[in-house]
Amino acid sequence: MKTALVPGSFDPITAGHVDIIKRAATLFDHVVVAVLTNSKKQPLFSTVERKELIRTSLEGVENVSVEAFDGLLMDIAKQKDAVAIVKGLRSVTDFEYEAAMSSMNQAIDPSIQTVFLQTDPALSFVSSSIVKEVAKYEALPENLVPPHVADALRAKFADK
Template structure:
């Protein structure tokens, strides 16, 4: 496939599951924009700026990937970036139900933009940012869960 795709998410923090989906998307599309959602209703562990920096470091080996942020409607952001697709990673059936609703509303708002679902690698099917934060809070090993730079950042957050 060619064109531009957007991988949206909170990425609080970015996990190896996220990196897997981003890497696979980068093989399929000419350009991938990983965009951090600035959700004002959540209390994130990392600021948007910190998440952008963590993602930039974790994806620096992917030359066709850029990192950005957005607030508002995803579909407006995607159109503004002239992207043709949204990439969403799925871990379980419960993810699919929610993401199907999101894809349906996005399609209603603009039927020229496709949502592409990628099944997570089995190694990461249990992995979520919430689980990572819980593990980090109790100083358990994180090396198989997050990129090295994220592990360092999490340790700093939870040793304050």
């Protein structure tokens, strides 16, 4: 069975993330969505909330699981017997950063490949940071995140 890892902070998951994960699920037997829990960052959503938002976003995609990790990406990749790390690319800037990360990961474990999937052009400008910024001002276009994520964002910013 070929397993791939799709890592990220997913704070929150966006339509671009969902697109990449679903496409990865057609290429691999199993996809692990690896949610980074970085204690140095203050995410808008807790790890538990992010995992639940991801699970709900991917309902019906049977070969995907969601797990949290803190530490080195290659450690969880080895732990899950992943053959690949899947990264979405929105722009040349993303490619430059991800290519450097891929080279480092190859130095750590050459048996795990990095697979780049180009983001749907209609979603190439979407990032979690942009989504949070516009949601704060109640200006979130509906197609940037799944509906339940939009609801969760509205609830978060209503509390602030």
